[in-house]
Each structure stands twice: as structure tokens, then as C-alpha cells.
Amino acid sequence: MNRWMTDPILRVEHLSMRFGGLIAVNDVSFSVGRGDITALIGPNGAGKTTLFNCITGFYKPTQGRLAFAREGRADEREVRALTRTGKRHARLASGDIYMLERMPDFEIAAKARVARTFQNIRLFAGMTALENLVVAQHNALMHASGWSILGLLSVPSWRRAETAAIEMARAWLARIGLEHRADDPAGALPYGDQRRLEIARAMCTGPALLCLDEPAAGLNPRESGELASLLRLIRDEHVTSILIIEHDMSVVMKISDHVVVLDYGALISDGTPDYVRNDPNVIAAYLGVSDAAEAEQVVAEIARESHK
Amino acid sequence: MDVAAAKRPTRVQTALREASFAGLIAALLSFPILALRVEADMNNRLVLEERWPLVGVATLSIFVARFLSSILDDWRARALAIAGALSNLFAIGLMIFPDRPQIGLALWFGASGSTLMAAGLYFEREGRAAPERPIAAPQVAKTSRTSGLINLVGIVALGFVIAYPLVLLAWLGPQGSLKWINNYGVQILIYVMLGWGLNIVVGLAGLLDLGYVAFYAVGAYAYALLATTFGLSFWICLPLAGILAAFWGILLGFPVLRLRGDYLALVTLAFGEIVTIVLTNWVDLTNGEAGISSIPRVSFFGLPFTAADDGFAATFGIAFSPIHRTIFLFYLILVLALITNVVTIRLRRLPIGRAWEALREDEIACRSLGVNTTNTKLTAFALGAMFGGLAGAFFAVRQGFINPNSFTFMESATILAIVVLGGMGSQIGVALAAVAMVGGTEILRELDFLKVLFGNDFDPNQYRMLIFGLAMVVMMVWKPRGLISTREPSIFLKERRGVAGSLVKEGHG
Ligand SMILES: Nc1ncnc2c1ncn2[C@@H]1O[C@H](COP(=O)(O)OP(=O)(O)OP(=O)(O)O)[C@@H](O)[C@H]1O
Ligand SMILES: [Mg+2]
Numbered sequence A: 001m002n003r004w005m006t007d008p009i010l011r012v013e014h015l016s017m018r019f020g021g022l023i024a025v026n027d028v029s030f031s032v033g034r035g036d037i038t039a040l041i042g043p044n045g046a047g048k049t050t051l052f053n054c055i056t057g058f059y060k061p062t063q064g065r066l067a068f069a070r071e072g073r074a075d076e077r078e079v080r081a082l083t084r085t086g087k088r089h090a091r092l093a094s095g096d097i098y099m100l101e102r103m104p105d106f107e108i109a110a111k112a113r114v115a116r117t118f119q120n121i122r123l124f125a126g127m128t129a130l131e132n133l134v135v136a137q138h139n140a141l142m143h144a145s146g147w148s149i150l151g152l153l154s155v156p157s158w159r160r161a162e163t164a165a166i167e168m169a170r171a172w173l174a175r176i177g178l179e180h181r182a183d184d185p186a187g188a189l190p191y192g193d194q195r196r197l198e199i200a201r202a203m204c205t206g207p208a209l210l211c212l213d214e215p216a217a218g219l220n221p222r223e224s225g226e227l228a229s230l231l232r233l234i235r236d237e238h239v240t241s242i243l244i245i246e247h248d249m250s251v252v253m254k255i256s257d258h259v260v261v262l263d264y265g266a267l268i269s270d271g272t273p274d275y276v277r278n279d280p281n282v283i284a285a286y287l288g289v290s291d292a293a294e295a296e297q298v299v300a301e302i303a304r305e306s307h308k
Numbered sequence B: 001m002d003v004a005a006a007k008r009p010t011r012v013q014t015a016l017r018e019a020s021f022a023g024l025i026a027a028l029l030s031f032p033i034l035a036l037r038v039e040a041d042m043n044n045r046l047v048l049e050e051r052w053p054l055v056g057v058a059t060l061s062i063f064v065a066r067f068l069s070s071i072l073d074d075w076r077a078r079a080l081a082i083a084g085a086l087s088n089l090f091a092i093g094l095m096i097f098p099d100r101p102q103i104g105l106a107l108w109f110g111a112s113g114s115t116l117m118a119a120g121l122y123f124e125r126e127g128r129a130a131p132e133r134p135i136a137a138p139q140v141a142k143t144s145r146t147s148g149l150i151n152l153v154g155i156v157a158l159g160f161v162i163a164y165p166l167v168l169l170a171w172l173g174p175q176g177s178l179k180w181i182n183n184y185g186v187q188i189l190i191y192v193m194l195g196w197g198l199n200i201v202v203g204l205a206g207l208l209d210l211g212y213v214a215f216y217a218v219g220a221y222a223y224a225l226l227a228t229t230f231g232l233s234f235w236i237c238l239p240l241a242g243i244l245a246a247f248w249g250i251l252l253g254f255p256v257l258r259l260r261g262d263y264l265a266l267v268t269l270a271f272g273e274i275v276t277i278v279l280t281n282w283v284d285l286t287n288g289e290a291g292i293s294s295i296p297r298v299s300f301f302g303l304p305f306t307a308a309d310d311g312f313a314a315t316f317g318i319a320f321s322p323i324h325r326t327i328f329l330f331y332l333i334l335v336l337a338l339i340t341n342v343v344t345i346r347l348r349r350l351p352i353g354r355a356w357e358a359l360r361e362d363e364i365a366c367r368s369l370g371v372n373t374t375n376t377k378l379t380a381f382a383l384g385a386m387f388g389g390l391a392g393a394f395f396a397v398r399q400g401f402i403n404p405n406s407f408t409f410m411e412s413a414t415i416l417a418i419v420v421l422g423g424m425g426s427q428i429g430v431a432l433a434a435v436a437m438v439g440g441t442e443i444l445r446e447l448d449f450l451k452v453l454f455g456n457d458f459d460p461n462q463y464r465m466l467i468f469g470l471a472m473v474v475m476m477v478w479k480p481r482g483l484i485s486t487r488e489p490s491i492f493l494k495e496r497r498g499v500a501g502s503l504v505k506e507g508h509g
Helices: A048-055 A076-085 A103-114 A128-135 A139-146 A157-175 A191-203 A221-237 A249-255 A271-279 A280-287 A292-307 B003-009 B010-037 B051-070 B073-096 B103-129 B143-203 B213-230 B234-257 B260-282 B323-348 B351-360 B363-368 B373-400 B408-424 B427-444 B447-452 B460-478
Strands: A008-019 A022-033 A037-041 A063-069 A089-093 A097-098 A114-116 A210-212 A241-245 A258-264 A266-270 B035-039 B048-050
Touching: A008 A241, A022 A037, A022 A048, A022 A063, A022 A241, A037 A048, A037 A221, A037 A249, A048 A063, A048 A097, A048 A210, A048 A241, A076 A089, A089 A249, A097 A103, A103 B363, A128 A157, A128 A191, A128 B073, A128 B351, A139 A157, A139 B351, A157 A191, A191 A221, A221 A241, A221 A249, A241 B073, A249 A271, A258 A271, A258 A280, A258 B035, A266 A271, A266 A280, A292 B035, B010 B051, B035 B323, B051 B073, B073 B103, B073 B143, B103 B143, B143 B323, B143 B351, B143 B373, B143 B408, B143 B427, B143 B447, B213 B234, B213 B260, B213 B373, B234 B260, B234 B373, B260 B408, B323 B351, B323 B373, B351 B373, B363 B373, B408 B427, B408 B460, B427 B460
Parallel strands: A022 A266, A037 A241, A037 A258, A114 A210, A210 A241
Antiparallel strands: A008 A022, A008 A063, A063 A097, A089 A097, A258 A266, B035 B048
């Protein structure tokens, strides 16, 4: 049995997102396994980023349920009961369950602990790399600073918390190889460094699920190799599951445990990397042909061409 | 800790030893110079005057100065603390000389000395609390040349401002100095405070607020009405005015902060206008255009600045002069402005301040990190409003009379221009801009000498705004990001390096 079936951290159920007449995400259902690296792939305009925006609360989905079990195993019956109550969150015997579609974006990050990066990097360009990582710890630090009162008085407990926050930031900078650039503005870093810094910033929020929108876009082969090992390190050393949108198939096949494929807003394939790679539906989508039979024909033609 | 370290004398012991040695030398040197003096008395006879207290003061001064300089790490702390200690001792000196009771001067030196020492200790604590030490122990934290220079400018400017009214008073006398202390000193400081208050909203949080004067008005009317209706004293009304203004800030903020950019600017502009219109038309409460007069004037902690027997002058045994009130107002607004400054600087290093700046940089990224942007904006708005309200209460107590004409859009525009000209977010930049803007327009009033050039019909006052506008245009071409555009990072690991202005965002509402 696959982990995404036995122990899902997130269940996307019948999710749809409509912009006027355009259906960007059309009745999509899949699960994200706890501790897995799940890849979300699909041609341009397939609705991947839109799906991310729904999960992280930046869009309110038109329809569908996003049941997020931060800890423990969400029992199907309990999830159904919570859905009926209309509440956002329930602390159940089987663990915490969040209904992400009902929560505003910042609460999804702060309470459900879903962190994300953006397709177009969104660092705080005028702040230093270190500051970027400290801002990510905002809620914990806000609490430690007694909503600024204890902080203004410079109480020792606050100073300890601040030191710990800086230490965490420094550790992440060291992990992404940017410790020497801690005091440089994030906007002045090279592109590849900014990508990794954005991931480190998301990790500083202490997420249970990390959503990465095309983190390897624009990276050279060496940098995308570094990225792959960073992601594996995050999965192995932290209790963080990863959902990643990626176009680079070599990266996807190398690191992911589970691949989900979208095309024109609909889910067309869902399974292990091996399964998806050989799924005629996927090949059809990527070759731009209309159905699987035609795709097989095209693939066969290509094979014949290359044998000549 | 090894054993050798335990046996070594502590820092305090070392400092005490060094200080005693320096004090001894000071005593030995001052004995022949200071202890005895020959003076001719009324009958032209020579008498020997013994001045032992002076020797004591000199010795003590050197002792304290040496002690402070060896116990304090931070050079700024050392400089300030020593200056402060010397000033305090000078104050003691002035008090213990029986022949010339100079209480006022002594009080001033005492107060400014204490302020300096407090400032010094603040730097020292700041230096010790700086979190880079436990982590990056091997690297010595150093400030960059520019930020060090900016700090130095700040300290020198502060010293200058503290001395300003007294130097003028000594130089020009009570009559001559009144204009300079009032029109230049107090007036500029009000705008420095308003600029620093608005800087929280516009410079740090990046929210364009075109109606800041509304909160200034709320503060002024709060004091005026509370004092004239309920007879509350200024010191009670001051915090109340701040709280009321903050309350109005939150009230306005709730509906308005959903808007961004131009929309936010427009709504705040409208809010400023609404407040002025309400103040003009709600005649029952505010007395409309006629305004509120005979607002109780400021007193020296209960001693009124009058020629009466229980007045300030009589109590301290000095001749009455209206300049005393002006000087007191000067220091009052200076303290209020400095409070604004210190609170802002400290908040910038706390999570809330960092969240403000992050909000200015990228609001969506903030939300993806779990920052409640509505609350964060509201705190910036409320805090900015509170400082505006405090400045308003000061304005009312200074003028003794207020009406809605003091709270027009021109005021909002001036304050915003100060913030933008200063370089959004920079505290010292805003202060410099206030000096340039307010002091500059005042200076232009003094251009009478131009009559020599252009004939007697020439009235420089009419060209004041023209010249001023030209200067602003030149300024914006020369330094489009304001006087000080470099951003100081709020924390650093190894080295504090300014962030070039071109990287820093201006906010989008
Ligand atoms: N806010 C919006 N309003 C209207 N249409 C939108 C909006 N956001 C996305 N869309 C549309 O939804 C569709 C899916 O877009 P989306 O950005 O999710 O694709 P994607 O899979 O991330 O593509 P890419 O690989 O290019 O990033 C596109 O046709 C896009 O134009
Ligand atoms: Mg996309």
C-alpha cells in the first residue's frame, strides 16, 4: 500500500476553481502522503499554481474539500462530522484536522502549518537574508515578545527567544550554503540562491507541509542537483511533507515518491513515478495529442524514427 | 571558566583602581590650581579665598569619567556617559557655590547630564543585548562606515539640540532668542515628531496615509476639550489624547486597511477632510471656526509660568520672563519627539517592526508566512496615530488656542513631504528633512536683504513658496529616494551593512 492512501496528510476532494467562465481546476481529487515528496506536474496552464493557491488559502475554491491532518490520522467519519459543523478546525482523538478551504491564508500558514514558495520569487528584497528568515518566525517571536511589550522592556526570556530565532536562521543559512551572505540584502543574491533562500524561509515557519511552486525553474544542472538534495534532506530530517510543482522530469523522477498529473484543470494520472511515466494519458498530454491511442501511435513513430 | 580567570580582578575592581589613580592625579593637580584664590574685596584688600568644593568636584569628575570609560564597552556609551557625568557634576558644582545660586542652570545641566548618561547606558545595553555575540563570537561586530557616521550625526545633533535654547538665551538674551527658540526650535521639533510618527505608517509599513493631520487634530481637540470642560491637567490629558488618537486610528483602520495603494491614499485623504469639516461644523462641541481659546497653558509640573509669587520664576528665584515657558515647551516637545524616536527604533528590532517592513516589501509573502497583515497594519496605524495625537496635545498647550484651520490638508502634505524627503524609514533622514522643510520656509521669511537687490517693492515673502517648491524639485531630482535612502538592517549576524535604497520597496498600500 502506498503512504498517500494509508496515511494522507492532505486530502484534496472534488476541488474546483472557476474564474468566470474558465475552469482552472476541475473536480480534482488526490491525497498527499505524510512524509512523502509528492510532485504535481502538467503542461503550462494546467492549473497547478491555481491548485496551490487554493491549498494555501490565496484563492477560495469554488467547490471541494481540503482536509488537512497536521498530526495523527484523520478518520473518515470524523472528517465528515467536522464538515457538517461548519467549523475550521477540530482537535480529535485521532489528531488535528483543518478544513483549509474555510481558512484565510495567513491562518493556514500559522495554524495548519502549510508553508509555500512562489513561482515568481517573493523574497523581502530590501531585507537581509537573515531578516527574511527571522520574519518567517514571526508568530513564535510575537508570542515570545509579549506582543512587543516584553520586547520593549528587553526581558531576558525575549532575548533568549530572539537568540534562538537567529540561531535557527543561521542554521538554515548554513544548510543552504548562504551563511556568508547572511547580512546581504536578499534582492542582491544570485537567482539560484534566492530560490534556496525562499525555501529556507518557508521552512523557518516550521511547516508540516511545504508547497514549492517550480523551485528548479531557471536553475542550472548543478543548482538543481543541490536543490534535489536539499529537498531530500528536508523530508528526511524534518517532519515535513513536500508538495512540489516541477517541470524538470529528471528532478521529478529522482526525488518524488508520488506523482500527480493535471491537464486542462483535470487530474489525468496519479501514482508512483514509474506508473506515471508509462501512463499513456500523461504521454498524450505532454505530446499535445487528444487521446491515449493516438499517443501510443506517436510514441511508436518516434521510436521508429530514432531507430533509423 | 578556568581557575586563573576566577582569581583575576573583576572588571569593576579594575575600573575602580584605574579611576582612583586618575582621581588622585586630578586632586594633586587641582590643588595648586583650584584650591586657593587671591581676590580683592570691596575695600581693595587682598583676601585668600578657599575653594575646596571645587577641588572635590574636579577630582570626582575625573574619577567618574575614568571609571565609566573603563567599565563601558561601547564607544558611544562611553562618550555619552562621560559627558553626562561631567554635566551632572557641573550641576552639583553650581549648587554648592553659595555666592551665586544658579539653580536654573544647575537644573539644566543636571537634567541634560542625566539624559546623556541614560542615552549612554542605552547604547551600552544595546551593544550587550546585540544577539550576534553569542552566535558569531569570533567575529567582532562592527558597524559600517556610513551607519557609524549616521549615528555620529545623530548624537552630535542631539547634543546641539539640547544646548540650542540655552546657548541662544545666553547669546541673544530673553527678547532676542524668543523667536529663534519658538519659530525654529519648537516649530521644527513638532514636525520632527509628526514626521517620526508618520514614518511608522508610511516609511516602515508602507501604507500611504494622506490624512495624518486628522490624528493631530484629535489630539489637539482632546486636550483642549478635556482641559477646558473638565479642568484636567496637561499631564493627564497627554496620554488620554494619545489613546484617543490611537483609538481613532484603529477605527479608521478597520474598514480602510483592506484597500491598497491609491485607494488607501484616497480614503485617508477623505478621512482627514472629514475630521476638519466635522470640527468646523459641530459648533456645540468644538465652537466651529471660532475655535477653542483660553486653553490652560503648560506649567512646570504645577508651577505656572507667570510673574505671580507661586510662579516658576519666583519659586526658583529668577526674574520672570516669558522665555521660560518657551524653553520648557522646547524641552517638552524634544522629550516627546525622542520618545517617539526611541520607541520606533526599538520596535523596528522587534517582530512587529520587522513585520511592518516585510509588509512594505511584499504583503503576499507575509501572509504566506502566517503574518496577520490586518493586525500588523492596524498596529502601525494606531501607533502612528498615537504619536500624532500626542503632538496634537502639545500643539494645543503651546498655542493656547486652536481652530480647524490648523488641521488642513496642507499639514498632512507637509508631514508626508518630510517623510518622503527624509528617505522613507530613516529616522535621522526624517529629522533632517523636518529641519530643512520647516526651518527652510521660516528662513525664507528673513530674506529682507533681497530688497537691496530688487528694490523696495520686492516682498520676499511672496516668493517663499516658489523658492521652496524649486528646492523640493531639485532635491527630488538629485536624491529621488530621499536624503537618507540606505536602509539599516534590524539585525545582523556578522556585520551591519546598509541596504541600498534601490532594493528597498516603497510599499503599495
Ligand atoms: N486569478 C486568475 N484569474 C483568471 N484566470 C486565472 C487566474 N489565475 C489563473 N488563471 C488561469 O487559470 C489557468 C491555470 O493557470 P495556472 O497558473 O494555475 O497554471 P499552471 O499550471 O501553474 O501553469 P504554469 O506551468 O505556466 O505555471 C490559466 O488559464 C490561467 O490563465
Ligand atoms: Mg504555475
